Amino acid sequence: MAAELTLxxxxxxxxxxxxxxxxxxxADESPVSxxxxxxxxxxxxxxxxxxxxLDKVADRLEKAGKKVVFCSFSEVVIKRERNLLRDWAxxxxxxxxxxxxxxxxxxxxxxxxxxxxxxxxxxxxxAYLHEQGxxxxxxxxxxxxAAVAKLxxxxxxxxxxxxxxxxxxxxxxxxxxxxxxxxxxxxxDNCQFVCGEDLDGMTxxxxxxxxxxxxxxxQTLSYGYLDLMPDIDDLKSIGVTHYRVMPHTCDMxxxxxxxxxxxxxxMAPAEGDAKLRELGIEAPFVNGFYHGRSGxxxxxxxxxxxx
Amino acid sequence: MIKPELICPAGTPAALRxxxxxxxxxxxxxxxxxxxxxxxxxxxxxxEEMEKSIKYAHxxxxxxxxxxxxxxxxxxxxxxxxxxxxxxxxxxxxCIVADIxxxxxxxxxxxxxxIHLSVQAAASSPEAIRYYVQEFGVKRIVLPRIMTVSxxxxxxxxIPCEVETFIFGNHGLxxxxxxxxxxxxxGQSTNMDGACSPxxxxxxxxxxxxxxxxxxxxxxxxxxxPDETAGYPTICKGRYKCDARDDGYYAFEEPISLxxxxxxxxxxxxxxxxxxxxxxxxxxxxxxxxxxxxxEAVDSIMAGQEPKLADLVALTEGQKHTEGALKTKKWx
Numbered sequence: 001m002a003a004e005l006t007l008x009x010x011x012x013x014x015x016x017x018x019x020x021x022x023x024x025x026x027a028d029e030s031p032v033s034x035x036x037x038x039x040x041x042x043x044x045x046x047x048x049x050x051x052x053x054l055d056k057v058a059d060r061l062e063k064a065g066k067k068v069v070f071c072s073f074s075e076v077v078i079k080r081e082r083n084l085l086r087d088w089a090x091x092x093x094x095x096x097x098x099x100x101x102x103x104x105x106x107x108x109x110x111x112x113x114x115x116x117x118x119x120x121x122x123x124x125x126x127a128y129l130h131e132q133g134x135x136x137x138x139x140x141x142x143x144x145x146a147a148v149a150k151l152x153x154x155x156x157x158x159x160x161x162x163x164x165x166x167x168x169x170x171x172x173x174x175x176x177x178x179x180x181x182x183x184x185x186x187x188x189d190n191c192q193f194v195c196g197e198d199l200d201g202m203t204x205x206x207x208x209x210x211x212x213x214x215x216x217x218x219q220t221l222s223y224g225y226l227d228l229m230p231d232i233d234d235l236k237s238i239g240v241t242h243y244r245v246m247p248h249t250c251d252m253x254x255x256x257x258x259x260x261x262x263x264x265x266x267m268a269p270a271e272g273d274a275k276l277r278e279l280g281i282e283a284p285f286v287n288g289f290y291h292g293r294s295g296x297x298x299x300x301x302x303x304x305x306x307x
Numbered sequence: 308m309i310k311p312e313l314i315c316p317a318g319t320p321a322a323l324r325x326x327x328x329x330x331x332x333x334x335x336x337x338x339x340x341x342x343x344x345x346x347x348x349x350x351x352x353x354x355e356e357m358e359k360s361i362k363y364a365h366x367x368x369x370x371x372x373x374x375x376x377x378x379x380x381x382x383x384x385x386x387x388x389x390x391x392x393x394x395x396x397x398x399x400x401x402c403i404v405a406d407i408x409x410x411x412x413x414x415x416x417x418x419x420x421x422i423h424l425s426v427q428a429a430a431s432s433p434e435a436i437r438y439y440v441q442e443f444g445v446k447r448i449v450l451p452r453i454m455t456v457s458x459x460x461x462x463x464x465x466i467p468c469e470v471e472t473f474i475f476g477n478h479g480l481x482x483x484x485x486x487x488x489x490x491x492x493x494g495q496s497t498n499m500d501g502a503c504s505p506x507x508x509x510x511x512x513x514x515x516x517x518x519x520x521x522x523x524x525x526x527x528x529x530x531x532x533p534d535e536t537a538g539y540p541t542i543c544k545g546r547y548k549c550d551a552r553d554d555g556y557y558a559f560e561e562p563i564s565l566x567x568x569x570x571x572x573x574x575x576x577x578x579x580x581x582x583x584x585x586x587x588x589x590x591x592x593x594x595x596x597x598x599x600x601x602x603e604a605v606d607s608i609m610a611g612q613e614p615k616l617a618d619l620v621a622l623t624e625g626q627k628h629t630e631g632a633l634k635t636k637k638w639x
Contacts, residue, residue, distance in 0.1 A: 124408030150381030295491035
């Protein structure tokens with residue numbers, strides 16, 4: 001399987017116009033082969049974009065030669081979410097990525113993908129889900145190299161795709177409570193979509209003013225941006241087939257072009273990584289999870305050497 | 308009306324005996340390794356201790372549920388399989404499981420073993436629960452601490468297995484089993500290693516002005532004024548700053564304990580099969596007191612009498628307590 005670059009789901013609540021422009025530019029200018037669409041974090045957000053623009057955007061991306069995958073919610077609790085999930089699972093002829101176990105009930109023995117918010121930690125779980133129709137696995141960001149390598153062996157044996165997030169803030173936690181609403185002394189029910197004010201999420205700083213975490217509604221992400229560009233050759237060697245960059249407000253055309261250049265061997269990883277650092281991203285880059293260290297850290301040594 | 312079982316924490320053999328003696332219907336406990344989500348130094352059971360403890364519990368008419376409630380990382384699944392086999396051999400009454408591979412293994416190799424789905428599996432809808440029941444023959448679901456009583460009532464009616472709810476102890480707002488905050492800060496994973504804000508990474512630092520900072524790894528989780536009592540630096544209970552606030556605030560949740568004692572009659576009416584008390588990291592004296600109080604409460608309610616629960620407030624974290632999600636969904 002040739003290495004492919006993908007664009008993960010947009011986790012943030014951007015204005016509909018901004019999202020439209022974003023995906024139109026991705027269609028026209030980005031080298032990604034696959035684009036993941038659909039609201040993953042909050043069911044209250046769906047009327048703004050998914051209900052009105054999703055099909056149009058998918059169509060546009062497909063015409064530009066991209067494969068489009070539709071993602072499920074990550075948290076499914078209330079009736080409305082359950083109904084939306086059922087409708088989502090019943091779509092015919094579309095590639096679906098599951099981020100909540102509830103969807104597995106509907107998709108048993110139908111082809112589907114497993115998303116990076118579903119807990120697949122080991123080769124046995126991968127094999128079990130594969131037997132029920134899962135044909136592509138996006139891994140949790142917290143997995144260390146040793147585990148990714150084992151999953152790589154199993155993925156190759158089963159003939160399934162294996163995807164790893166190589167760029168963007170890492171999802172660290174989900175909650176039933178909306179922390180965006182809480183920060184503004186509101187509740188989820190009267191949030192007034194305040195999460196829309198923070199296009200890359202809301203920074204939480206420690207009491208001594210050190211940026212720490214990022215709040216995105218019910219989701220908590222890292223403050224640092226994952227960057228596994230220097231590890232791409234290593235990831236290829238252990239069976240990773242797909243490389244996921246996550247949407248942020250930085251120049252995503254530039255980001256995806258750099259990653260594609262490195263992935264396809266047109267640019268040395270060190271050169272690509274230096275250029276990535278010139279894009280003006282304020283937060284530090286981190287790679288600790290993959291390197292088997294604290295997630296917020298950066299290590300210059302290749303993970304393969306550390307393992 | 309079903310009389311709910313009282314499911315009690317046992318971090319050590321001594322705590323297990325206290326819980327059994329205080330009237331626990333079942334205790335839950337785990338081995339001294341990453342297979343359980345309270346993998347703390349000084350806690351948990353050797354195989355020999357487990358064998359003796361199961362005998363002690365069974366002699367007292369108490370069931371033993373074994374926590375295999377973490378997620379084996381690839382390449383290391385055998386440790387969890389061995390723990391499952393050992394539990395079956397020792398005659399445990401159920402295994403509390405979070406990972407699909409572990410559940411599938413138990414179902415295949417020890418089909419007579421009851422599987423309880425851990426809260427770490429984060430099954431928060433009837434569909435998710437039905438999936439686990441259908442696939443692995445799960446007999447009981449431990450519900451995430453995010454549902455109101457009326458939601459629980461609706462759920463009980465919709466799902467084909469027993470329901471267990473937390474009634475007392477730690478109150479966190481992150482979906483359990485879907486949190487890697489600790490790994491981000493310390494390099495130890497809650498899901499893979501059973502670590503949550505581990506003590507080995509904690510520091511307390513007093514400044515010249517008398518304020519106390521609590522630190523986990525490289526991050527300050529809270530800073531307490533000289534007249535405040537410093538709490539343990541659990542990431543989701545810390546105070547942080549953001550642009551929307553003038554000062555530090557509890558961005559996720561206050562250091563507060565769950566105490567659903569006033570909700571017990573409603574939960575019984577909703578059809579809950581088992582009440583879980585959190586606290587395997589707590590002392591045997593604590594376990595004894597809490598178990599005895601809830602034993603009295605459940606028995607009183609079932610006998611149509613008023614329960615006495617005032618003493619429990621003194622045992623809650625920072626003496627502050629909450630009904631958690633049970634009463635209303637406004638906390639969301």
